[in-house]
Amino acid sequence: xxxxxxxxxxxxxxxxxxxxxxxxxxxxxxxxxxxxxxxxxxxxxxxxxxxxxxxxxxxxxxxxxxxxxxxxxxxxxxxxxxxxxxxxxxxxxxxxxxxxxxxxxxxxxxxxxxxxxxxxxxxxxxxxxxxxxxxxxxxxxxxxxxxxxxxxxxxxxxxxxxxxxxxxxxxxxxxxxxxxxxxxxxxxxxxxxxxxxxxxxxxxxxxxxxxxxxxxxxxxxxxxxxxxxxxxxxxxxxxxxxxxxxxxxxxxxxxxxxxxxxxxxxxxxxxxxxxxxxxxxxxxxxxxxxxxxxxxxxxxxxxxxxxxxxxxxxxxxxxxxxxxxxxxxxxxxxxxxxxxxxxxxxxxxxxxxxxxxxxxxxxxxxxxxxxxxxxxxxxxxxxxxxxxxxxxxxxxxxxxxxxxxxxxxxxxxxxxxxxxxxxxxxxxxxxxxxxxxxxxxxxxxxxxxxxxxxxxxxxxxxxxxxxxxxxxxxxxxxxxxxxxxxxxxxxxxxxxxxxxxxxxxxxxxxxxxxxxxxxxxxxxxxxxxxxxxxxxxxxxxxxxxxxxxxxxxxxxxxxxxxxxxxxxxxxxxxxxxxxxxxxxxxxxxxxxxxxxxxxxxxxxxxxxxxxxxxxxxxxxxxxxxxxxxxxxxxxxxxxxxxxxxxxxxxxxxxxxxxxxxxxxxxxxxxxxxxxxxxxxxxxxxxxxxxxxxxxxxxxxxxxxxxxxx
Amino acid sequence: xxxxxxxxxxxxxxxxxxxxxxxxxxxxxxxxxxxxxxxxxxxxxxxxxxxxxxxxxxxxxxxxxxxxxxxxxxxxxxxxxxxxxxxxxxxxxxxxxxxxxxxxxxxxxxxxxxxxxxxxxxxxxxxxxxxxxxxxxxxxxxxxxxxxxxxxxxxxxxxxxxxxxxxxxxxxxxxxxxxxxxxxxxxxxxxxxxxxxxxx
Numbered sequence: 001x002x003x004x005x006x007x008x009x010x011x012x013x014x015x016x017x018x019x020x021x022x023x024x025x026x027x028x029x030x031x032x033x034x035x036x037x038x039x040x041x042x043x044x045x046x047x048x049x050x051x052x053x054x055x056x057x058x059x060x061x062x063x064x065x066x067x068x069x070x071x072x073x074x075x076x077x078x079x080x081x082x083x084x085x086x087x088x089x090x091x092x093x094x095x096x097x098x099x100x101x102x103x104x105x106x107x108x109x110x111x112x113x114x115x116x117x118x119x120x121x122x123x124x125x126x127x128x129x130x131x132x133x134x135x136x137x138x139x140x141x142x143x144x145x146x147x148x149x150x151x152x153x154x155x156x157x158x159x160x161x162x163x164x165x166x167x168x169x170x171x172x173x174x175x176x177x178x179x180x181x182x183x184x185x186x187x188x189x190x191x192x193x194x195x196x197x198x199x200x201x202x203x204x205x206x207x208x209x210x211x212x213x214x215x216x217x218x219x220x221x222x223x224x225x226x227x228x229x230x231x232x233x234x235x236x237x238x239x240x241x242x243x244x245x246x247x248x249x250x251x252x253x254x255x256x257x258x259x260x261x262x263x264x265x266x267x268x269x270x271x272x273x274x275x276x277x278x279x280x281x282x283x284x285x286x287x288x289x290x291x292x293x294x295x296x297x298x299x300x301x302x303x304x305x306x307x308x309x310x311x312x313x314x315x316x317x318x319x320x321x322x323x324x325x326x327x328x329x330x331x332x333x334x335x336x337x338x339x340x341x342x343x344x345x346x347x348x349x350x351x352x353x354x355x356x357x358x359x360x361x362x363x364x365x366x367x368x369x370x371x372x373x374x375x376x377x378x379x380x381x382x383x384x385x386x387x388x389x390x391x392x393x394x395x396x397x398x399x400x401x402x403x404x405x406x407x408x409x410x411x412x413x414x415x416x417x418x419x420x421x422x423x424x425x426x427x428x429x430x431x432x433x434x435x436x437x438x439x440x441x442x443x444x445x446x447x448x449x450x451x452x453x454x455x456x457x458x459x460x461x462x463x464x465x466x467x468x469x470x471x472x473x474x475x476x477x478x479x480x481x482x483x484x485x486x487x488x489x490x491x492x493x494x495x496x497x498x499x500x501x502x503x504x505x506x507x508x509x510x511x512x513x514x515x516x517x518x519x520x521x522x523x524x525x526x527x528x529x530x531x532x533x534x535x536x537x538x539x540x541x542x543x544x545x546x547x548x549x550x551x552x553x554x555x556x557x558x559x560x561x562x563x564x565x566x567x568x569x570x571x572x573x574x575x576x577x578x579x580x581x582x583x584x585x586x587x588x589x590x591x592x593x594x595x596x597x598x599x600x601x602x603x604x605x606x607x608x609x610x611x612x613x614x615x616x617x618x619x620x621x622x623x624x625x626x627x628x629x630x631x632x633x634x635x636x637x638x639x640x641x642x643x644x645x646x647x648x649x650x651x652x653x654x655x656x657x658x659x660x661x662x663x664x665x666x667x668x669x670x671x672x673x674x675x676x677x678x679x680x681x682x683x684x685x686x687x688x689x690x691x692x693x694x695x696x697x698x699x700x701x702x703x704x705x706x707x708x709x
Numbered sequence: 710x711x712x713x714x715x716x717x718x719x720x721x722x723x724x725x726x727x728x729x730x731x732x733x734x735x736x737x738x739x740x741x742x743x744x745x746x747x748x749x750x751x752x753x754x755x756x757x758x759x760x761x762x763x764x765x766x767x768x769x770x771x772x773x774x775x776x777x778x779x780x781x782x783x784x785x786x787x788x789x790x791x792x793x794x795x796x797x798x799x800x801x802x803x804x805x806x807x808x809x810x811x812x813x814x815x816x817x818x819x820x821x822x823x824x825x826x827x828x829x830x831x832x833x834x835x836x837x838x839x840x841x842x843x844x845x846x847x848x849x850x851x852x853x854x855x856x857x858x859x860x861x862x863x864x865x866x867x868x869x870x871x872x873x874x875x876x877x878x879x880x881x882x883x884x885x886x887x888x889x890x891x892x893x894x895x896x897x898x899x900x901x902x903x904x905x906x907x908x909x
Contacts, residue, residue, distance in 0.1 A: 053888040074885065088793050090723035099903050108907035126720060148716045152723065207793065226793025227819045227898070234902040239818055239886065550717075682710055684723040688801070689899055695907065697895045699856040703777055703805045703826070703849040 004049040006056040013199065015338040016331065020190065020199035023047045025343050030063035032344060035245045035353050036314040037280045038065055039345055040201045040220045041077060047200055048078045053237065062242055067356040071244060071278065076237035079205045079221065080189045082229050084121040085176045085544075088207035090152060092230050093121070093159045093166070094684055097675045100162075102690035110673045114164040116235030120184055122169040122176035123156065124515075127541040129474075129552035132511045135533070137540045141552075142172050145541075146663055151683040157669040160658070170660030174542050176206070177213035177478040178515030181297050182326050183654045185214050187319065188339045199339050205232050210576060212303035213478055216296030217322070218315035218345070223304065243309060245280045246271075247355030250287040252364035256634050259486045260295040261574060261594030262369045264302050264479070265379045267361065271306035272377035274359060281311040286349045287363075288313065293322035294483040301479045302576050305376040315340040316347035327651035370597060373570070373589035374580050382597070382611060389589075389607040390448045393467055396568035396588050397449050437462060439506055441469035441606045448608060455561045461506045465561050465569070466606070471554055471587060472571035473504070473602035474511045474546035475537060475595045480574035481515040484522065488640045489632045490537075490595035491528035496630035497603060498531045502617045505605025507558055510536035513545035518645075518653045526644040535599060547575035551584045562586045572601040600627055722794065725801060732798025733764040740764075741781075741836070742843035752844070759844070768802040778802065779847045781836045782809035787816025796823045800897070806849055808866065808880055810835050821889045824897035826852065828864060828880035839878060845870050849880070860890045 009027035013020045023046040025031040031042055045059045054076050061073045084092060100110035126149045131140040146153065153171070160168040169179055189202040204214065204221035211223040228238050254263060271281065281303065283291070291299075296313040303311035313319075315336065323333045340346040368382040373392050380388045442452035442464050452464045465471075480486050504510055512532065514520060520539060523529045532538075544550060551571070553559060562569050563586060570589040571578075578590035593601065601607070603616045615624035659665070670676050677686045721727045733740075734749035742752050743761055752759040753767035755774050762770075771778055780799070786809035787795060796819035799807070806826040820827045826849065830839070845868035854861045863879035870876070884890050895901035 053886055076886070076888070087719040087722055091728075091793060091797075094723045095899060099899060099906075102903055103907050106903075106907045112906050113903075148714075149720060152720060155723070225795075225815060225819060227796055227822045228815065229793075231822060231898050234898075236898060236902065237888070239814075241814070682724060682727075683721055685726055687725040687797075689897070690903065693896070693900060693903070695904065697900070697904065700852050700894055702852045703779070703847070 004051045004056070005046075006049060007046060007059065009046045013339065013342055015335050018331070019197070020335070020339070021193070021196040022199050022339065022342070028059060028063040030065070033351065033353055034063070034065060035247070035280070035282045035284075035355060036218070036345060036347075037220055037245060037282055037310060037312045038062060038242075039343070040203060041075070041242075043201055043343065044077055044203065045075060048076070048237065065242060067245070067354045071241035073242045074239055075242055077203075077240050078235070078237045079117060079232045080200065080203045081118040081120065082115070082233045083176055083180055083184065083204055083206040083208075083211060084119065084229065085125050085206075085208045086121060086123040086152070086156070087125040088226055088229075089121045090156070090684065091226050092119075092207065092233065093156065094687065095230055095689070096163065096166075096233075097159065098686050098690060100674045101686070102693055104674060105690075106693070106695050115166050115233040117233055118165045118167075119233045120167045120169070121156070122174065122179045123153070123171040124175045124543040125548060125550070126152075126171060127513075127543040127545060128550040129509070129511050129513070129540045129545055132509055132540050132552070133536045133538055135538060137538050141541045142663065145171060149683075150667070151678070151681050153664070154667050154669060155675065155684045157664070157667050158671075158675055161669065161671070162673060162675070167658050169657055170664040172542050172661060172663075173657060174517065175478040175481070175515030175544055176208060177210050177301060178482040179657075180211075180214050181217050181482060182516055182518065182650060183657065185217050185219050186332065187218055187315065187323060188332070188336045190335070199335060201345065205229055205238060209304040210301050210478060212310050213297050213301035213482070215300035215303065215310050215312045216293060216298075218313060218319055218340075220310060220312060222310050241278070243278060243280050244356035245282055246274070246276055246308070246357045246359060247353065248281050248283050249285040249358070249360040250283055250291060250363060251285065251360070252287070252362040253290060254363050254366055257631065258366045258368050259489060259594040259596065260298045260483050261480055261486055261592075261597075262366050263295065263363060264298050265369045265371045265376070265592065266366050267299060268302055268305045268371070268377050269379040270359060270361065271308065274357070276306055276308040279308050279356070281306060281308045282355070283311075283313050284349070284353060284355075288347060288349070289316055289318065291318070292485070293318050294485060298479055298483050302376070305576060314347035315345055325645075325647055325650065327647055327654065368594075368597065370572070370591045370593040372578050372591035374578055376577060376592055386608055386610040389468055392589070393449055393568060397451075397467060397566075437464050439605070440464035440466070441505070441507065442466035443606070444614065445608060451565060451567065453561045453565045453567065455507070455557050457506075457555065457557050463506050465507055465558065465565075465567060467568045468589070468607040469567070469569045470505070470508055470572050470601050470605055470607060471558060471562070471569045472509045472546060472551055472573065472584060473598050474509075474513065474551065474571070474573040474575075475598050476511070476513045476545050476573050477547035477575040478515040479576040480595055481513070481519055484641050484645055485637060486574070486595045487514075487519055488522070488526065488528070488644070489634075489637045490599050491523060491526060491532055492632035492637055492640065493596040493599055493630055494535050494537065495528055495531040496632065497599065497616070498534045500617070500619045500625045500630060502535075502603050502625060502630070504536045504602040508536070508602045508605060509551070509554060510538075510602055511540040511546060512537045513541050513543060514539065515542070516653065517542060518649050521649045521653060522644040525649075526640050528640075535602065537599065537602075546571070546573050546583060547577070549582050549584065554584065554586050559586050570607045572598050572607075574598050596632060725797070728794045729798050729801045730765045732794060732802060754844075764802065772803045776803075777805040779849075780804055780807040780809075781841060781843055782807055783835065784810045785813050786811065787813035787820075796820050796825065799823065800825050808836075812883065817883055818889065821884060821892050822898040824893065824900070826893070827883040828866065829883050830880060831878055834878065839868075839876055841868055841876065845876070855884075855890060855894055860884050860887075
């Protein structure tokens, strides 16, 4: 750590009787008017200056940042902590475990190998949705998850006990980024260094691209590869270029029909168009104060989809209120406030910050949207969704002769309204000679490619599938399940739908997979859970689930029908990414949408649906019910938020979070300072990085023949 | 194992045996040492005539023969989103140096982190412009200067073709910081940190 301090920046800050050692930014000329995110980096350099890898010149280069320059100066950033998910995090722990043995072989004490920067892992990537649509789904899915992943969990459980500064949030708790904002993030970090209690901006790298969600809380961080994460964990810096910073001004407020999800999809489209790869995006201006923290997190979350390295919000009263709501200690909150104000990190819209590029969005212009069928930046206004789907469908349905005659006829007729007459391989069904089934995804299919396939389920359900059938509707992902405004909008919409007598279509795999248990608690408290369940939206697990492709299989008969007839069916999910093949192997078209729209599409059952003119069903009096009839009133949603979410919920939800449930505790956990590898394990093996390693490095040698390629 | 026990590829990232076999195994990758073949293949010159082989199988044979490997690459080498195993797998396959036209920034530093030397063709040059086909035998000289605490700007690479003709060029050594030189001298970042820990 720092041994140099060329700028004499080291000083003291007293907060409510506690003295903290800090590195003052005002010791460096030029620091004052830097964007928030660069101030955080500057403090990082001041604190870690060592005269070799991190020098006074680096500090000066950053303080003298030219917004118009192209990035060419490399700096070394030392994150305060590391977060991991279990897919990419396991190898990091495997390497740490292997290092312990190597130290032992070198005659050292294995217990000395520990993360030097706190490392926290949340097991969120393993749960799959095998069971759904019933009250036993959550338990069943967890049972299967433990059966599949027992070896990995035992290993992590060993790591949790063996290492200092390494903590594991057991499966069934939540999604890493949501747990990060609700519990793990400190915003201002403290750590004892050489006898002094040091305070510094919380920063992190994570082994997952959506690590940027925590940017919403004023914490600079982003996703990195495993080796960088390991380096950071071992106290080594991550190299980066001083970036360009794009200033993004938010103004106005979200209109009644739109949601935070629509905002983030709009921003994604804007930033993709603008081009922000390799840059920081920073939100600024008067409008920032009006953006609730949950929306800041939703926006920060999708930074990888924008293309940016980070998407930062500064620290203000909204940040402090969220820290209090989520049960952070008063001491922590007081430190965040005092430290931010002392260091010029507190949001001050009057300050004239120069950015490299400027963008602006008036939130009142945002309209309900979805994005797809394969890229998050391909935003579609909901009013255009049916036409766009019909247009995009042509890219997904094979044009070979065996598929039928529909393609040629459609090329002639599209977008005319009359259905061409056509046949599909072996399943010729014309409108005149069949009894229309009660439920059909081909309903209203005139004028588009259609290939109705009758399906009979083992439990007696009968319906027709077709291209565009919504086979998966999932309320999923940290992007949205962290945001009570959209989660409760979904619940209110569910209530309104149930009260009108609407139901989800029988071919839709419905699920809710929250990123934290707090969601379940506020759903329960709001009394809206039964309505979600009535529509099939039962909780299936706490983890990434559908969003990362752990959607589990479609029901067998549906899967067979889709495959046998090469149907281009759809998933609608409140996720953040949707490239083809990501969500489910049977599903070609994936649409991102807000949680209330996910439910709306489960009711509609098809992407070939115009919510303005097509009815979702009939009420008990036989009247058509449209989306506008059940759309939640934002005033009511806010009332439900205010009456259903409180501080105790977070405090209780995260109490003993690292201890886990009975399943976790019951794991047969190997003890010992080193791990007893099972040579037959197909999940964790000891890598050979340190075989034959000596205490002193061998001199490096030329690479000589015979070498070949 | 049985099909039902597959679980997911991602859940096996803690098993290097699986991940090494997945390195250079992208089904769209085209190794220029072969004509127009897509997938994780190379030529195995430990065998008579250097037949086409899986990268992993050939690498195993080279390791058994004690032959270090070099990768010849193009521009922005190492680009891609999920890269936690890209450098680890490269190192475990026995690759000691990469010579590329340019690097994706993070992959370059990860290669050093795994003890693999990142070299760059002289400005404006490439494997093609130098007439290299990958069938040559390579040597890299000047690495030992790192033992004296200096980081040379370039290293001399000599490629000797099957007919005995040699091509030499000064490759740019892309060890960019003093910290990276320390990592490389130690065989990688993990070894560097490990020695720090056991020395203190």
